[in-house]
Amino acid sequence: MSSKFLSRFALGAYLIIFFSYLLGPLLVMSLTAFNSSGFPSVSPWACFTFEWFTVLFNDDRILISIINSLKIGVGTVILSVSMGLAASLVLTQVWPRLRTTYYTLIIAPILIPGVVLGISTVVFWDKVGRMFGPSAELFFHNGLLLTILGQSTFIASYCMLVFVARLQRFDTGLTEAALDLGATHTQAFRKILLPFMRPAIASAAVLAFLASFENYNTTTFTFGNYPTLTIELAQKVRYGINPSISSLAFIIIAVTVFGALAVEAIRRNSVRKEAIREGKAAAKPGNILPGFLRGNPAAFVFVILSIIAITMVGTAQSHDPKECKAQVLLEKKAEIAIRIEALRQQRLIKDQSEARQGPDIFSTPDADAGDAAKTPSGSGAFGGVFAPTNLDSEDGE
Amino acid sequence: MKNNMIFAQFFKNNGLMMGSLLIGLVGFWVIVLVILPQLSMLDYSFRYNLPPAELGGPKDVYTLHNYKHLLYGAEGSSGTYNTVDLMVFVRTIIAAMLVTIANILMCYPLAYYLGQSKGSGFVRLLVVLLIIPYWINEILRAFALRIIFGDSGLINEVLMLTHLTTEPIDFIRQDIALYAGLGYAYILLMLFPMYNVIESLDRNQIEAARDMGASWARIHRRIVIPHAKPGIASGATMVFMLSAGALAAPQVLGGPSSLWFTQLVYQWFNDSLNWQQGAAYAMVLLLSTILIVLTLMRVFKVNMGDIGK
Numbered sequence: 001m002s003s004k005f006l007s008r009f010a011l012g013a014y015l016i017i018f019f020s021y022l023l024g025p026l027l028v029m030s031l032t033a034f035n036s037s038g039f040p041s042v043s044p045w046a047c048f049t050f051e052w053f054t055v056l057f058n059d060d061r062i063l064i065s066i067i068n069s070l071k072i073g074v075g076t077v078i079l080s081v082s083m084g085l086a087a088s089l090v091l092t093q094v095w096p097r098l099r100t101t102y103y104t105l106i107i108a109p110i111l112i113p114g115v116v117l118g119i120s121t122v123v124f125w126d127k128v129g130r131m132f133g134p135s136a137e138l139f140f141h142n143g144l145l146l147t148i149l150g151q152s153t154f155i156a157s158y159c160m161l162v163f164v165a166r167l168q169r170f171d172t173g174l175t176e177a178a179l180d181l182g183a184t185h186t187q188a189f190r191k192i193l194l195p196f197m198r199p200a201i202a203s204a205a206v207l208a209f210l211a212s213f214e215n216y217n218t219t220t221f222t223f224g225n226y227p228t229l230t231i232e233l234a235q236k237v238r239y240g241i242n243p244s245i246s247s248l249a250f251i252i253i254a255v256t257v258f259g260a261l262a263v264e265a266i267r268r269n270s271v272r273k274e275a276i277r278e279g280k281a282a283a284k285p286g287n288i289l290p291g292f293l294r295g296n297p298a299a300f301v302f303v304i305l306s307i308i309a310i311t312m313v314g315t316a317q318s319h320d321p322k323e324c325k326a327q328v329l330l331e332k333k334a335e336i337a338i339r340i341e342a343l344r345q346q347r348l349i350k351d352q353s354e355a356r357q358g359p360d361i362f363s364t365p366d367a368d369a370g371d372a373a374k375t376p377s378g379s380g381a382f383g384g385v386f387a388p389t390n391l392d393s394e395d396g397e
Numbered sequence: 398m399k400n401n402m403i404f405a406q407f408f409k410n411n412g413l414m415m416g417s418l419l420i421g422l423v424g425f426w427v428i429v430l431v432i433l434p435q436l437s438m439l440d441y442s443f444r445y446n447l448p449p450a451e452l453g454g455p456k457d458v459y460t461l462h463n464y465k466h467l468l469y470g471a472e473g474s475s476g477t478y479n480t481v482d483l484m485v486f487v488r489t490i491i492a493a494m495l496v497t498i499a500n501i502l503m504c505y506p507l508a509y510y511l512g513q514s515k516g517s518g519f520v521r522l523l524v525v526l527l528i529i530p531y532w533i534n535e536i537l538r539a540f541a542l543r544i545i546f547g548d549s550g551l552i553n554e555v556l557m558l559t560h561l562t563t564e565p566i567d568f569i570r571q572d573i574a575l576y577a578g579l580g581y582a583y584i585l586l587m588l589f590p591m592y593n594v595i596e597s598l599d600r601n602q603i604e605a606a607r608d609m610g611a612s613w614a615r616i617h618r619r620i621v622i623p624h625a626k627p628g629i630a631s632g633a634t635m636v637f638m639l640s641a642g643a644l645a646a647p648q649v650l651g652g653p654s655s656l657w658f659t660q661l662v663y664q665w666f667n668d669s670l671n672w673q674q675g676a677a678y679a680m681v682l683l684l685s686t687i688l689i690v691l692t693l694m695r696v697f698k699v700n701m702g703d704i705g706k
Contacts (some may be wrong), residue, residue, distance in 0.1 A: 011510065015523075018507055022530050023579065038553045040544050066569050086422035093410060100700075105427055109632060111690070112435075114643020115659045117675060118685045123441050139602055153430040185412025193507055214534045217659075221666060224447060226428035233536045236647050237543075246544075249537045256532045297518065298525075387425035 026253055031245035036325055040243040047324035052247040059244065065232035068144070069213055072228060075148035076212040077205050078157055083152065084159025084204060085197070090166055091160075107161075109154035114217025122149035122221050123233045143224025155211050158206040166200035258305065265299035442677035463677030482661060491686065493641035496579045500587040503580075504632070508588055509621060512595030513603075516656075531585045539578050539649035540698040546574035546650070565690050571650040578646040583639045587632035594628030595621065634690050641686050658682055688698040 032040035036047040050203070056062060085105050094102050109117065127138035170193070177189040194201075216230045223231050236245055443459045457687040467482055501642045514520050529536065545551045546568040553565040598621065606616045622629075647657035662682065666675035694700075 011506075014478040014506055015510075017505065019523075019526060022584070023526065025545055025581070026530055026533060027539065029537070029541035031543055070508040083422050083426040087426065088413075089547045090419055090423050097645060105421075105431070108515075111687075113638060113659070113679075113682060113686065115644055115662055116438070116679045117434075118660070119672075119679050121430075123672060123676060124434035127437050149430060150670070153434075156426055156430075175485050210532050214532070216535050217642065221646065230534055230536055232538075232646065233534065234648065237536060237540050245540060249533070249540070250649045251539065253529070253533060256529050259532075260528055263524055264521075362505055363413045369646055393489070 026249075029246050030250040030253055032078060033250040033330045035243065036328070037243075039384050040246050047328055049325075051242040055242070055244040056247045061227075061232055062229070062248065065227050065229045068223075068226045069228040069230070071144060072147050072151070072219075072226070073209045073212045075144070075177070077208045079148060080152040080156040080159050080208045081204050083156040084208075085163050085201070087156065087160045088163035091164060092167055105213065107157055110157045112154065114154070114215065115221070117153055118150055118218040118221030120151065121146055121218070125149070141220060141224060143226035146222040147219050147226065147228070150218045151212050151215055154218070157207045158207055160209060162200050162204040162207065163197065166197060170196055256311065262297050262303040265302050266311060268298055418544050422705060424531070434459065438676045439680060441673050443682045444673050446671045446673045463674050466674060467678060467681060467703050485656050485661060486658050486681070486685075488655075489641055490689070492576065492579070493637050496576065496583075496640045497587075497637045499580055500584050501629060501633060504584065504588040504591055505625075505629075508591035508595050508625075508628075509617075513600065527585060527588065535582060535645040536649065538582060539646045542574055542578045543569070543650055546577070557583075569650065570654070572652055572655055573655075574594065574650045575647060575655070578650040579640045579643060582643060582646050583636045586635045586639065590628040590631040590635075591625055594625045598624045612681070626697070630697060634694070636684055637690065642682065685699065 019217075029040070033052055034050070035045055036049040036051065037045075081345075091099070091102065091106070102150040125146055126137075129137035132140075137263050174192050175188050179185070183191065213228075214230060216234060219228055219231055220234070227235075233245060270329050318330070407420075410416075411419060442463055443461070444457065445460055445462060447457060467479060467486075469479055497684070511520055511523060543550075547553070552568070553562075556562045559567065602620055603616055606620055611619070642659055643657065644659045644663060647660055648663075651657060651660070658678070659682070662675050662678045665671050665678060669675075673701075
């Protein structure tokens with residue numbers, strides 16, 4: 001009895017630790033987007049503000065990089081989905097003895113470090129460009145093209161895995177029947193295989209787009225004059241942090257959460273409809289909730305979060321943290337004043353004691369060293385007080 | 398001859414148009430995107446870094462110079478070995494292995510729990526919660542950890558508030574942030590393959606073993622882990638390769654004095670503009686990681702076909 005309780009407790013604790021490791025950092029980062037302090041942090045909490053979103057939306061480089069990311073994403077999706085589909089179809093037909101070799105070859109790009117993929121792409125197309133002369137060279141140095149090629153190299157493998165999983169349930173008898181009835185191979189592909197593969201193609205496309213959007217290791221070598229969002233973020237994170245990055249992260253997290261909830265809600269809804277169609281669960285009369293919300297917590301949370309999001313955007317227009325900021329500035333000034341006062345007191349006491357003792361000509365060098373060590377540490381604390389405010393005033397301008 | 402027959406059969410099965418489309422796409426991918434770039438990188442790594450005018454000239458010959466640089470340092474340097482770069486390399490490989498082991502230990506209980514408790518709403522919720530961080534940018538995840546581990550970050554603030562420490566601990570300089578970030582970055586690539594295989598394990602086997610009096614540890618050692626081996630191997634391979642080849646986490650979370658091997662590659666390539674040297678370093682990284690994975694797969698008797706399931 002008690003051992004069962006103990007194991008449940010251990011499981012609960014483990015789940016909490018695991019999920020706080022996984023989600024905690026994202027939560028903290030989201031919160032920092034709303035703190036007016038110039039460095040992303042949650043404590044000390046200064047003021048609740050939306051200003052970092054304004055900073056973000058006025059950042060042209062971010063907007064341009066998002067457009068680049070979208071272009072590259074679309075190109076990568078088209079290329080890697082078609083290559084992945086072709087590779088998976090070939091895998092079902094390949095000569096059994098070649099199968100393992102072939103599978104190793106098409107799965108390998110996932111395992112090759114992204115850095116290596118990026119470098120090899122750049123080096124190879126540079127060579128191809130030089131072979132074809134100066135005009136081709138320009139073409140093959142295009143960052144968009146290189147990034148699409150480099151990313152597709154490994155994203156096609158992800159797509160291939162999705163297709164292989166789906167193809168395992170495909171009844172090849174259907175295609176054979178169509179061929180027997182006089183369909184051409186192209187028709188059989190279009191009318192039979194493609195409709196069957198449609199859900200897999202959709203999920204592979206989403207997977208490919210997301211993988212392309214968040215890729216860093218390969219893109220950092222290939223992007224040329226077309227920095228993607230991830231590249232731009234990396235530059236910002238490495239050379240000067242401010243919470244507008246957190247606000248972008250918050251937006252991305254929010255979109256992801258909404259996406260995940262929407263997918264889950266749609267899934268549940270179709271499961272429920274299926275159940276009703278089969279007569280297992282009758283639509284209960286007298287329920288005030290609209291149909292798609294019944295027995296569907298995901299849809300429920302989705303609606304509630306949407307309402308919160310709309311309210312937030314609404315209040316963002318009117319919310320003005322000016323007063324609070326002035327308050328924080330005052331508090332900071334007061335704090336500094338107190339510290340200065342304390343420091344002055346210390347110095348006064350020291351001066352007095354020195355005056356009382358008179359110049360200590362017999363002082364050992366040790367005592368002097370002690371004094372010398374004390375002074376810089378005092379000034380260190382002093383400097384520490386000023387550092388954050390200096391940062392603030394710089395950011396304010 | 399035999400090859401011809403295979404191709405004929407292939408085109409008979411798919412029709413001429415679909416057949417050539419399939420072959421064309423796969424050929425483009427495997428040959429133009431995968432094999433040729435790797436070969437040209439290998440070629441590059443054996444050449445001198447010359448100005449464009451001298452390419453193809455008498456100086457443009459094959460050399461081991463770039464690989465020697467990794468072993469012995471720049472020509473004319475005082476030390477016998479290039480200890481700085483070699484240390485970075487060894488550290489990268491060992492740390493990537495430790496990260497992989499830590500991920501296995503962290504994920505196994507959760508994968509077992511999720512895989513064996515069938516389809517309740519709570520488990521479904523946990524899976525959705527797991528997917529969310531998976532789609533957040535690698536850079537942003539590293540950034541999130543940097544906010545937490547920074548000098549005035551959350552952890553230091555909490556430690557100081559509770560008086561566990563008076564001075565902020567420099568997590569970044571001590572590489573704690575880096576290891577936490579690497580473990581964080583690819584943990585889900587470990588979890589999902591494990592979860593998939595454990596989910597396919599028949600519960601009755603565990604019940605039967607329990608009925609016959611097997612202890613908890615024995616059930617795991619004799620039934621669950623052997624069954625989950627392909628998933629564990631798949632996850633471990635991916636996590637090891639990706640952490641050894643990680644660039645985002647070391648750049649954002651790495652201390653000023655410690656480097657990751659990919660950062661050396663990056664520096665040669667983008668900062669020093671010495672592509673040949675960068676290609677040689679990348680080649681060393683690629684070959685040594687592949688060698689390690691293949692060796693471990695042989696030791697643990699895992700097939701290549703298990704990877705990616």
